[in-house]
Structures are given as structure tokens and as C-alpha cells.
Amino acid sequence: MAEQYKAGYPLAPTNGYARSDQEAARANSDERRQKQKKWALYIIAFVIFQIGIIVLFTFTVMKFRTPKFRVRPASSFDTFDVQPTTPSFNMRMNAQLGVRNTNFGPFKYGNTTITFYYKGTEVGSATIRKSKANFRSTKKVNVPVDLVMPTTLASSADLISDLSSGILPLTSQSKLNGKVEIMFIFKKKRTANMNCTIEINISTKLLQNVKCK
Ligand SMILES: *[C@@H]1O[C@H](CO)[C@@H](O)[C@H](O)[C@H]1NC(C)=O
Ligand SMILES: *[C@@H]1O[C@H](CO)[C@@H](O)[C@H](O)[C@H]1NC(C)=O
Ligand SMILES: *[C@@H]1O[C@H](CO)[C@@H](O)[C@H](O)[C@H]1NC(C)=O
Numbered sequence: 001m002a003e004q005y006k007a008g009y010p011l012a013p014t015n016g017y018a019r020s021d022q023e024a025a026r027a028n029s030d031e032r033r034q035k036q037k038k039w040a041l042y043i044i045a046f047v048i049f050q051i052g053i054i055v056l057f058t059f060t061v062m063k064f065r066t067p068k069f070r071v072r073p074a075s076s077f078d079t080f081d082v083q084p085t086t087p088s089f090n091m092r093m094n095a096q097l098g099v100r101n102t103n104f105g106p107f108k109y110g111n112t113t114i115t116f117y118y119k120g121t122e123v124g125s126a127t128i129r130k131s132k133a134n135f136r137s138t139k140k141v142n143v144p145v146d147l148v149m150p151t152t153l154a155s156s157a158d159l160i161s162d163l164s165s166g167i168l169p170l171t172s173q174s175k176l177n178g179k180v181e182i183m184f185i186f187k188k189k190r191t192a193n194m195n196c197t198i199e200i201n202i203s204t205k206l207l208q209n210v211k212c213k
Contacts (some may be wrong), residue, residue, distance in 0.1 A: 060105045064180050067133060068100040070212035071172050074142070084163035087156065088129035089149045091200075094210050095126065097141040099176065101133035107190065108132040108179030113193070116147055117171045119158060123147050128174070151212065168200040 056071065076093040097114070101107040115125040124147040133139035146169070153159050162169060174194040181187050196212040 017019045022196045024206065053073070062182060062186065063103075064182070065102050065186045066126060066190050067107045067176070067178075067180075067192040068212070069176050069194040069196055070098050070100070071196045071207070071210055072098045072193070073207045073210045075207050078144070082163060082168065082202050084160065084202070087149070087153075087163050089123075089147065089158045089163070091147050093124075093145050093147055095143050095145050095172075097128070097143065097194075099133040099139040100137070101180075102136055104135060105179045105180055105182035105184075105186075106134050107178050107180050109176040109192070109193075112174055112176055113173055114143065114145070114174035116145060117173070118149075118153065118168070118208065121132060121150060121153060121173050123150060123170065126177075132178075162192040163202065166202050169203060170198050170200065171196065186193075186197065 026132075073089060075095050075096045078094060080091045082089045082091070095114070099107065099109070108130075110130045112128050113125050114128060116123050124145045126143040126145040128141060128143055131139065131141070149159070173196075176192040176194075178190060178192070179187050180190050194212065196210060198207050198211075200207045201208050
């Protein structure tokens with residue numbers, strides 16, 4: 001009666017009732033062990049699931065991305081005076097800028113300036129007031145900028161040839177220093193750099209080929 005010894009009743013009577021009691025007990029403990037195994041598996045599965053969620057969370061929600069700062073082609077002009085042969089230009093642009101924030105939380109930035117250049121020579125600048133780009137959205141900022149030819153370009157052959165071809169090519173640079181805030185408590189500093197090349201189409205008075213890095 002090896003089973004009896006194993007079951008811990010070496011002296012148990014061998015009548016039918018006793019045996020069936022023991023068998024029932026053994027079946028019970030088997031069942032309990034099966035249940036425990038099942039629970040252990042459930043707990044392991046749950047822990048793996050939780051780790052998966054945490055990893056997913058870390059790489060999506062908790063990921064701090066650097067916002068993108070660019071000039072939008074939708075910018076327009078209030079005044080527009082271009083003399084290709086003199087050469088000269090003097091215009092007021094309503095620059096429309098975009099701060100694209102793909103974070104799961106707002107990007108708050110401080111005051112800054114945006115500067116426009118013609119082949120490295122500054123031709124205009126404007127101040128951008130501090131503000132914020134909300135949770136996964138693009139904040140549009142409109143700033144008026146006077147783009148005026150500096151006297152140093154008065155006899156620029158490059159400028160004469162560009163204006164005659166119908167395009168004023170400019171670059172714009174700026175930097176937004178700010179903070180990304182996720183779930184109100186996790187904060188990280190991020191700087192959105194702008195470095196765009198734009199073409200002002202002189203006949204349509206519109207921006208074209210806006211490219212930002
Ligand atoms: C931001 O600019 C506004 C107006 O241009 C000014 O009143 C404010 O003090 C500036 N804030 C900072 C932090 O420089
Ligand atoms: C200016 O825009 C017009 C209309 O889109 C286009 O036909 C023309 O080629 C543009 N000029 C230049 C120099 O790209
Ligand atoms: C902007 O881009 C130009 C062209 O690629 C590059 O020469 C210049 O160094 C960049 N400027 C900044 C401030 O990143």
C-alpha cells in the first residue's frame with residue numbers, strides 16, 4: 001500500500017470506506033495543487049502583462065519628444081514693395097508659425113525672437129511671446145515681421161538676380177526654450193530649434209518651398 005504510506009496513514013485500516021476517504025483526500029489535494037498551479041500561471045501572466053503595459057507606457061506616453069518649430073506656408077503680407085532692378089524690398093509679413101507638440105502633455109516655452117536672413121544678412125526679426133502648445137497639437141502663432149533690405153545689400157548682384165527671377169529666398173532661425181510636462185509632475189527641458197528656408201514668390205506674394213530642418 002505505497003499510496004497509504006505516501007498519504008501519511010501507514011496504520012489506516014484497509015476497509016473500503018477508509019480507502020475511498022483517502023482517495024478522496026488525494027483527489028482533493030491534487031485538485032488544490034492544480035488550482036495553485038493555475039493561480040501561479042495567472043499571476044505570472046498578469047505580471048508579464050503589467051510589465052508590457054509599463055514598457056508600452058514608457059515608450060509612448062512617458063516619452064519626451066522635442067517639439068517642432070517651423071514657418072507655415074500660410075503666412076501672408078500686409079505691405080509688399082519689391083523693386084527687382086534697384087534692387088530693394090520692404091514688406092510686412094504676417095508670419096504664421098507652428099509649434100508642433102507630439103507629447104502627451106503641454107510644451108511651455110518662454111519669450112524668444114525669430115530672425116530672417118537673406119544669404120546670412122539679417123533682414124528682419126520679431127518677438128514671440130511666451131505661451132504653450134497643448135497636448136498633442138500644433139500651436140499657431142502669428143507675428144508681424146518687417147522685412148526690409150539693409151543698405152549693405154544695396155548693390156548686391158545676387159539680390160538683383162534673385163528678385164529678377166521672381167523669388168526672394170530667405171532663411172529663418174529661432175529657438176524655443178521650454179518644458180514638456182507629462183501628467184503634471186514629470187517635466188523635462190526641451191529646445192525646439194527652427195532653421196527654415198523659404199521662398200517669397202514675388203508675383204503671387206505667397207510663400208513657397210518652405211523647408212524646415
Ligand atoms: C516676455 O515678454 C513680455 C512682453 O514682450 C514681457 O512683458 C515679459 O516680461 C517677458 N517675460 C520674460 C520672462 O522675459
Ligand atoms: C510663383 O507662383 C506661381 C503660381 O504658383 C508659379 O506659377 C510661378 O512659377 C512661381 N514663380 C517662381 C519663380 O517659382
Ligand atoms: C541651418 O541649416 C543650414 C543649411 O543646412 C546650416 O548651414 C546651418 O548651420 C543651420 N543653422 C543652425 C543654427 O542650425
